[in-house]
Amino acid sequence: MKTIKIAGVPEHFNLPWQLCIDNGEFEKMGIDLQWTDIPEGTGKMCQMLRDGETDMAVILSEGIVKDIVAGNDCAIVQVYVESPLIWGIHVAAKSDYQALSDLENTKAAISRYGSGSHLMAYVNAQNQNWATEELQFEIVNTLDGAVEALTNGTADYFMWERFMTQPLVDKGIFRRVADCPSPWPCFVIAVRNEFLKNNQQSVALILETINATTAEFKSIPSIDRTLASKYHQKLEDIQQWLQLTKWSQKPLEEKVLNNIQNQLFDLKIIDKKGTFAAIVKAV
Structure with a gap:
């Protein structure tokens, strides 16, 4: 069993991960996926990736792009939520x-x-x-x-x-x-480059597993009630959120990365732009 650490915010977007872990989906693949909730959000997760405290993160697109350009040695392997935040x-x-x-x-x-x-x-x-x-x-x-x-x-x-x-x-x-x-897809999945190089097959299995769940997530019976109860939300608010939210099973496209980098550059949040090959890695 290979132990892999992943971090994400304790929010409704990430319930698919919890369901996969609880159902033993990753274990079937020989992976002990250890999830850590990070209420502090993207800035904290960028630091965890830099420090090797986590191998992977489900993280805001703009935050991780900024940090990779600033020298964080990791890459985006997939879009997780395609709709804006x-x-x-x-x-x-x-x-x-x-x-x-x-x-x-x-x-x-x-x-x-x-x-x-x-x-x-x-x-x-x-x-x-x-x-x-x-x-x-x-x-x-x-x-x-x-x-x-x-x-x-x-x-x-x-x-x-x-x-x-x-x-x-x-x-x-x-x-x-x-x-x-947000003027771009909100969440992506990022992986430390060193970890990705040595564990490409395991990362591919993790993506395959979570993608199968997110593709079917909205059709899970009473998922709106489950979400409302777990995240202390009104049912009608969760139903509206589910209508607005679209999960993704695809890599980040170059034109979308360009849009993110161009806006961050215009806002002087980044002072240079990274290449697509350096920021996005195929698995």
């Missing part, structure tokens, strides 16, 4: 900010630098014609940290996946002022 833009429920335009020149809470909440703040600012060089940030690490920062006023707004934050909106802790969809 819908980022809710949230303020504290009692905040004086009422509209998205009120948030210009205020402070964004982010999980960490290089995370989706950090990079998407730039995308949102560009969409609103704000001066991106004027953006201010407060590192909060997790969703709980964001609740604390917005409630006590050390940050003014927070961008996070809108369905995972919906319970906080329902409870009157956050108020959502707008949405900002």
Whole structure:
């Protein structure tokens, strides 16, 4: 049995992995796939890949592209979720900010630098014609940290996946002022290059297994109820999320990578662009 470590956010997107592990799908392939939930998100997972703490990660496209260009020795082997991530833009429920335009020149809470909440703040600012060089940030690490920062006023707004934050909106802790969809597929699967070189067949088996599950995921009986219960969501919200979410079983295309890199470059998040061959590896 080969032990392989994989990391991802503890969100509804990743339930297919949990189902495969619980059903012993990877074990049948001779793989002990050890999943670690990372509530801190993409910035933390980039560091784990760099440090060899995980072999693979299910990670936000923009975050891992930025980190590979910056020297993280890993590669994208597949798109995991093809649809955009819908980022809710949230303020504290009692905040004086009422509209998205009120948030210009205020402070964004982010999980960490290089995370989706950090990079998407730039995308949102560009969409609103704000001066991106004027953006201010407060590192909060997790969703709980964001609740604390917005409630006590050390940050003014927070961008996070809108369905995972919906319970906080329902409870009157956050108020959502707008949405900002990512302009690219949201999640990809990344692997450390050293690990991939030595374990290509195992990685291929993992992809084959998860792809078989994601292809059928929406047709699993009562999957909406399972998701609603596990992630403390209202059934109608999960049903809407399922309609909007499209899993992928395909590699990242060069034109999509170019779109991501071009936007990151324009926003001065990266100062150079990597080649397709260096960032995307076929398995």
